[in-house]
Amino acid sequence: MSKLIDAMKQVNDLNKTHGVTQRGGKKYTEVFVRVEAFRQAFGTELGIDTLILVDDGKRVVVKATIISKEGLTVGSGLAEEIRGQGNVNKTSALENAETSAIGRALASIGCTAAHMPASMRSMLCRVRQQRKVNRLNLRRRHQRHQPGIYSH
DSSP: OHHHHHHHHHHHHHHHHHOEEOGGGOEEOOHHHHHHHHHHHHTTSEEEEEEEEEESSSEEEEEEEEEETTSOEEEEEEEEEETTSHHHHHHOHHHHHHHHHHHHHHHHTTOOSBSOOOOHHHHHHHHHHHHHHHHHHHHHHHHHTSTTOOOO
């Protein structure tokens, strides 16, 4: 958990120095900066996996999942882009959706884009909730691999 706190603190600090100022004066830390902080904190202990859910020529939906070495989901994010909507999506809707999904997955573990330091209490609550989900996922995987046991 200290690595997560370190990553959150680093992203928060980077927001102050590398954040892009948005309307209203708030700063946004770009996804590539947050990925760098994530990698510095976790190395290869956690990975980021992306999956194209929809690419029908009109819209693109991508899911990004942060996974442990054991294959357990630690966080996730979804993004949808409409092809041709806006300058970026005229040529790069898929890349844009993937980057957005990764940004949302990182935000789901506390590496947020905006300058919003998480309180220790809310972060601990999030970690406890994720542990419950991980245990449930592990049980479900175990049940699926047991002969004679079927999941519904």
